[in-house]
Amino acid sequence: HENQDDNQCEYSPGESYEQLPDIACLEISSTMDCMAQYPYEDYTYGEFVIMSDFVATEETQLSLSCGDRVVLLCAVTSDWWWVEHNGNCGYVPASHLHRVSDEEDTEDDDPWQDEEYYGSYKTLKLHLEMLSDQPRTQTYRNVILQNSAALKGKRILDLGCGTGIISFFCAQMAQPEVVYAVEASDIAEQTSRLVKENAFSGIIKVIRQKAEDLKLPSKVDVLVSEWMGTCLVFEFMLESVLQVRDLWLEEGGIMWPSTASIHMVPCSAEKEYATKVLFWDSPYGLDFRMLKPMAVQEFLSKPSPDYVLNTDDCLSEPCVLMNLNMKTLKIEELEKMSGPFTFHVKRDGMFHGFTTWFSVEFQNIDNKEHVELNTGPFNPLTHWKHTLFMLDEPIQTHRGDRIEGSVIFHRNPFWRRHLSVTLNWSVTEESATTAHSVGCKVFPIWR
């Protein structure tokens, strides 16, 4: 593997590659010899899953795709392991492998992390946060109120009802035939008690079940849900909503929310950058600048989901990156969603990054004025706050500059509630024809 430096392979583990033995002739049956020969004692051998694509750069390596399952034959070194996949053997980087634990379906290899996910909703913490969010909860209340006449005699499905607040609004302010309040977490036990306590047993049917497994006596006329997460789609509860739409919503039925949009704006974030990165210039008069790259890696690799953007920090008007129509959106479209952007800088300022937020609209059944919930900086703050994506290096920008590029949401092919956000940007001065800054950065949310 000569001139290693020139064609630096995709993956450069701690130990260089050429020392690795070529055990391509190794038959799977002689794994025991291998274990005897290279006893990497820390590892029990077994099934592993590939966490991110690996492209082989050597004939004794094995190209694999995220989600592929392999058998570990020999942990030759701490960096390179000899594995078998569909009858082929080869080296893959150990860091790409995640052990599949033997006890069935434990949370650390469940792509949906159901145990952790539904576990987080069985206590009141998150439900208190959501119910305390006035703009969020009042919006759903207004939607029910404004459509109360049209809801008379209707069958409503509240997907992921939590404490049942939306179902209570329906029973309290309208006369639906039935409201199916579906909730998979343990909180459903309390929801059933609340329904009895508030004398709505005749209308609200609490069903403690994952919506995907739902069996209803008939289709429904309205599918209402509060499924939105960080960057709108994180948690991907939206997949459940679309599955239930396709299975249980009447043709011409109502989806609430009806549409969803993702918004973005370039912004300054002086304080954020100063406290996390510039801090290391001279804490207590000492020169800690060598730690700045570590700080950028540690604090700026992921977005900040609880950022509150001050409108004064906007460098331009915001734009809408993506519009999703809940009646037509297909589940497979969630794998990769992208939107271009062009911002015209309206004042001189430091460009530290981008802030995103979402809005959802609720169509009026009688085609009157729709209702909107906008979680952006020009609207009342919600528990979602805003999401800040910081560049490694801020860029000085001036009035008249153009910031162009695109955002790509890639759903994680293995951890199905997670995604990565790829930001491509260029900054071009008003009079120039070529950009003076160009960049690209990938942010995991959260794996």
Ligand SMILES: NC(=[NH2+])NCCC[C@H]1O[C@@H](n2cnc3c(N)ncnc32)[C@H](O)[C@@H]1O
């Ligand atoms: N806006 C959000 N990010 N989360 C708020 C709604 C989430 C609520 O829906 C429940 N939930 C989520 N997915 C499902 C599902 N597929 N089936 C049933 N309940 C669900 C979950 O247990 C929680 O109580």
